[in-house]
Amino acid sequence: MPKLLIAASGTGGHLFPALAVAQALPDWPIEWLGVPERLENQLVPQATYPLHRVRLSGLPGGLNGRTLKVLAELLVATWQVRRLLQSGGFDRVFTTGGYIAAPAILAARSLGIPVVLHESNALPGKVTRWLGRWCAVVALGFAAAQVHLPKLKTLVVGTPVRPDFQQILATAGNEIPHTAFVLLITGGSQGAVSLNRVVRACVPAWLERGWWVVHQTGDQDPECGKFSHPQYIERAFFPDMAAWMGRANLVIARAGAGTLSELTLLHKPAILIPYPWAAENHQQYNADIFARQGAAVVMPQADLTAAVLDTLLTELAAHPERLAQMGQAMSALAVPDSAQRVAGVLTQLQVKL
Numbered sequence: 001m002p003k004l005l006i007a008a009s010g011t012g013g014h015l016f017p018a019l020a021v022a023q024a025l026p027d028w029p030i031e032w033l034g035v036p037e038r039l040e041n042q043l044v045p046q047a048t049y050p051l052h053r054v055r056l057s058g059l060p061g062g063l064n065g066r067t068l069k070v071l072a073e074l075l076v077a078t079w080q081v082r083r084l085l086q087s088g089g090f091d092r093v094f095t096t097g098g099y100i101a102a103p104a105i106l107a108a109r110s111l112g113i114p115v116v117l118h119e120s121n122a123l124p125g126k127v128t129r130w131l132g133r134w135c136a137v138v139a140l141g142f143a144a145a146q147v148h149l150p151k152l153k154t155l156v157v158g159t160p161v162r163p164d165f166q167q168i169l170a171t172a173g174n175e176i177p178h179t180a181f182v183l184l185i186t187g188g189s190q191g192a193v194s195l196n197r198v199v200r201a202c203v204p205a206w207l208e209r210g211w212w213v214v215h216q217t218g219d220q221d222p223e224c225g226k227f228s229h230p231q232y233i234e235r236a237f238f239p240d241m242a243a244w245m246g247r248a249n250l251v252i253a254r255a256g257a258g259t260l261s262e263l264t265l266l267h268k269p270a271i272l273i274p275y276p277w278a279a280e281n282h283q284q285y286n287a288d289i290f291a292r293q294g295a296a297v298v299m300p301q302a303d304l305t306a307a308v309l310d311t312l313l314t315e316l317a318a319h320p321e322r323l324a325q326m327g328q329a330m331s332a333l334a335v336p337d338s339a340q341r342v343a344g345v346l347t348q349l350q351v352k353l
Ligand SMILES: CC(=O)N[C@H]1[C@@H](OP(=O)(O)OP(=O)(O)OC[C@H]2O[C@@H](n3ccc(=O)[nH]c3=O)[C@H](O)[C@@H]2O)O[C@H](CO)[C@@H](O)[C@@H]1O
Pocket: 011, 012, 013, 014, 016, 120, 121, 186, 187, 188, 189, 190, 216, 236, 237, 238, 239, 240, 241, 255, 256, 257, 258, 259, 260, 262, 275, 278, 279, 282, 283
């Protein structure tokens, strides 16, 4: 079997698709490349995928002293990854983009090792735009990304999701009555404190109506744990997100590509509030696709007040047929075999570029 190095780091949106691809290649020897102190150190099962770490930070906006420091880090990291690829005898590299992709692509390129890069966002990130030309294949989550990458060899494959979203086996919220209306709020792997604040102002009214509220807050929210109610389930992070999303009637979310793909697989109607400070506002581009298909209502963070959110929710909850239509539109966007498609691309690669 070919030996694979996966370079994926930082957020659930980068790590879970990569883990899904790794799981779709059960017989391959696979090792992982990340950085110290980011989410991969908790999420990657290191007994299965040994984790190598390089020190690396994201490129700052302008040209300044920090840019030079980051470029120096990149040079060192590229040299370290090159040595790792050589000494480990790796045959392929897979990356989900972000800054860890840069040394992985540069090092692999210098050794003639083919790289598959997966870009999950509708507006491709900088590394994809700058270094995608040195990858054997740039696999895309959304066809809309192709216009931004006119000269690259691209293939639309959807975004891989964990197997538990394909077949929900775990149960969650057994205490919730079957007929109850369940609202899930998720801010992505890191949570969304500003979204949480607005949601919290609405929660008492929602509970009063008999709704159940499942709220993922992230671990940066000082208010987490201060309010309790039998119908309010609050956690910093839900490892069993598939089971909770599966139980939801409506989801309020940011517009990270990972969450969006999961919503399509579970055909859940959603209100999307794109994270306005995401790099180059890329979440807005993701969200627009879902709004155009009628799968989600998109609300800018700037317009988000408790009153506006409550009015929208009351309106949607009163029209189950509209929610059902949105759910159908969601499922029309699903690519259930995305991980298998990426695994297929990796399997069929020619080793020499
Ligand atoms: C702030 C930011 O820039 N976020 C980016 C980040 O993803 P970020 O991790 O913020 O968000 P995503 O929605 O893409 O992914 C979140 C992932 O974490 C999982 N999850 C989340 C909460 C929880 O309690 N349990 C759980 O399992 C979700 O099920 C999902 O698989 O990378 C994505 C892919 O490039 C981008 O589209 C996002 O815009």
